[in-house]
Amino acid sequence: GESVGLHLPTLSVQEGDNSIINCAYSNSASDYFIWYKQESGKGPQFIIDIRSNMDKRQGQRVTVLLNKTVKHLSLQIAATQPGDSAVYFCAVYSGGGADGLTFGKGTHLIIQP
Amino acid sequence: EPEVTQTPSHQVTQMGQEVILRCVPISNHLYFYWYRQILGQKVEFLVSFYNNEISEKSEIFDDQFSVERPDGSNFTLKIRSTKLEDSAMYFCASSWERAADTQYFGPGTRLTVL
Numbered sequence: 001g002e003s004v005g006l007h008l009p010t011l012s013v014q015e016g017d018n019s020i021i022n023c024a025y026s027n028s029a030s031d032y033f034i035w036y037k038q039e040s041g042k043g044p045q046f047i048i049d050i051r052s053n054m055d056k057r058q059g060q061r062v063t064v065l066l067n068k069t070v071k072h073l074s075l076q077i078a079a080t081q082p083g084d085s086a087v088y089f090c091a092v093y094s095g096g097g098a099d100g101l102t103f104g105k106g107t108h109l110i111i112q113p
Numbered sequence: 114e115p116e117v118t119q120t121p122s123h124q125v126t127q128m129g130q131e132v133i134l135r136c137v138p139i140s141n142h143l144y145f146y147w148y149r150q151i152l153g154q155k156v157e158f159l160v161s162f163y164n165n166e167i168s169e170k171s172e173i174f175d176d177q178f179s180v181e182r183p184d185g186s187n188f189t190l191k192i193r194s195t196k197l198e199d200s201a202m203y204f205c206a207s208s209w210e211r212a213a214d215t216q217y218f219g220p221g222t223r224l225t226v227l
Contacts, residue, residue: 004155034215043117043204043218044156089156099146099169099211100158 002027002094004104012110019080021107023073023090032093035075037086085111115139117219119205125225126195134190134222136205145188146206195226
């Protein structure tokens with residue numbers, strides 16, 4: 001099976017700084033990776049995804065990096081804003097006919113004014 | 114922007130009672146999912162549903178759970194006899210294709226079993 005872990009339960013950054021949230025996964029057959037943002041009392045909100053045939057993908061102020069060699073995924077948020085405060089989860093799809101995403105435990109990103 | 118909706122937002126029930134959680138997936142999506150999140154823990158996959166039948170289920174999804182698509186828009190999760198440990202947030206999600214496509218989540222139903 002798949003296990004997904006995050007390196008830090010909490011990350012505190014100054015407003016305007018860049019932040020990096022990391023995630024590790026165990027199954028080398030995993031081929032689709034998603035970052036979700038969850039604000040208090042809400043469901044996971046899609047931020048960005050990446051497939052295993054890529055190692056970098058950029059969105060608006062967000063970049064996802066995938067290192068398949070060490071089975072590591074990261075989310076970079078540029079110029080953080082107060083609205084970025086939330087819990088961030090990585091989710092991994094392992095393929096092989098499995099439908100369910102395996103989620104990491106989440107990193108709580110706190111933006112300091 | 115289309116979104117997944119869920120009702121109720123909060124359900125309180127007595128242990129042993131049946132509950133039905135409701136979801137309206139995004140209208141043109143074909144795959145539907147239920148996940149749960151116990152307070153402070155990871156989001157965990159329960160079940161996926163496609164073409165009016167269960168596609169995959171996790172070991173959490175035992176005989177107490179069932180899912181149904183009673184009409185063209187609703188997708189429900191039923192827990193037959195709730196236990197204290199069923200207390201959690203339950204999220205519905207939907208995707209256009211199978212899980213290797215973006216799964217969009219609803220806001221969740223907080224289930225409290227007393």
